Every structure is written in C-alpha cells, then in structure tokens.
Amino acid sequence: MTRSARALVASADQLIAPPPGATPPLTPGLRARAAAALLQQALDEAMDDFWRGVSPGMVHAAPRTKALCLDRYVSPSPARQWYAVRSALSAACHHHTYELPPTPAEVKAWHAAVTDLLQAMPSGTSPTGP
Template sequence: MTRPPHPLVAAAGDLLTPPPGTPHTLAPGLRARAAAALLRLALDEAMDDFWRSVSPRMVHSRGRTKALCLDWYVNPSVARQWYVVWSALSAACHHHTYELPPTPAEVKAWHADVTELLRAMPSATTGP
C-alpha cells in the first residue's frame, strides 16, 4: 500500500508540537519515538515513489540498497543526506533497553531534514 509522504510528515510534526488545546496524553519521549516512526515511513514511501518512476523493480529491494543506488540518480549530497537521516531514524525506531530513546529535539531536527529531503528529491532528479 502506498501512503503519500507529506501527510505522514505533517502527522509527525503534530506529534512533536501538538496544536494548541490538544490534551497531552502521551509522554514527550513516546511522542518523539512515534514521530520518528512516521518520518521513517515517509522516507520509505518517498523512496518507493522515486524508484517506481525510475526503475520499478527497485521497489522490491531493501531500504539500504535503495539508498545506496540513489547516488547514481540524484545529487550525491542529497543521496548522502537521505542515507544519514534514514539510518538515524531506523536506529531510533528500534527499541533497545540499553539505549536511550531519541529526544524530542533530535526528532524535530530529523523532521526538518525529512521536509528538506522531500522538497529536494524531485528537483535533484537527473535521470539515469
């Protein structure tokens, strides 16, 4: 199932900074982890959309492979940033008892990065 990435990013933003009047039923750390999961999902969906238009068979590859191959199709700095943010969000989404969860400030920074990447992705496309 394909989900548009922009509503996922907006939902993550609402979790990080709830609209005024919204009751705070979740702890900030839990909201941050949920927002990280939404941001990771947004990146995955945007990556699949990109590969669907360039090489549909790549949609079935693993996330890391898609990100590494991205370097051939977009500006290398965009590809590197994509991989860095995707890796950080992947680590944040996996709960380990020996690691602290991501802070809301970290996830807010990733939110800004994801927003920038989604904006840069179509303009960075150079074709094969």
C-alpha cells in the first residue's frame, strides 16, 4: 500500500520539526536524510498519480522520462522544478560516508518546494502546446 503524497510530506514535516519537548530518537542528520527520502517519495507518488490518469504505462518509466514528458502537459517551469528538486533530494538520500547530511535549511527549502509542486501538479489530461 502506498501512502498519499500529502501524508508523506506531513511525515517529513514531523521529522524536520519534532513537537516541542519531544526527544527524537534519531540524530538531526538521520532525520534530515529520512525527511529527504519521504519528500522524494511524495514527489514520485504525485507524478505517478498524474501519469495514471494520462497514460498508465508511464508509471513504470524512469523519473527523468516522466519529467521530460510532463512538459507536454504543463508549462515547462513546473516540470523543470520537479526534476531539479527530485535530483537534489535523490542526492541527499544517497548516503556517502564522506558527505555531510543535508542541513535543516536545505530540507525546509525542499519541503516548501515539494509542497508548492504538489499544489501545482495538473489534474487535466490534455496536452499543451503542439
């Protein structure tokens, strides 16, 4: 069972800003990476939901292919933003011992970008442009 994109963003929000007085069991670096992973999942889930309504076969395509094809259905700006944010989140999720985890400011910026993208994701199925 997959969680909705909005539920994933809400879970990431809880990791980014735990309730006051709570002692989170994870270190800030692990919380940042976990939040980035949830945000990436939210973007992927929103994109898959879009493609299920347009062309169900696209659900199985690579994320880059989905983003490139999205240009036919929305203006290029959201498609480019989706790809840029997803690429940044993907890099943050691939842990390397020689790299620092993402900063809280980076994760909060990604959180805001993902929230904006979820609101901007189209619900129509007709292509734009030629």
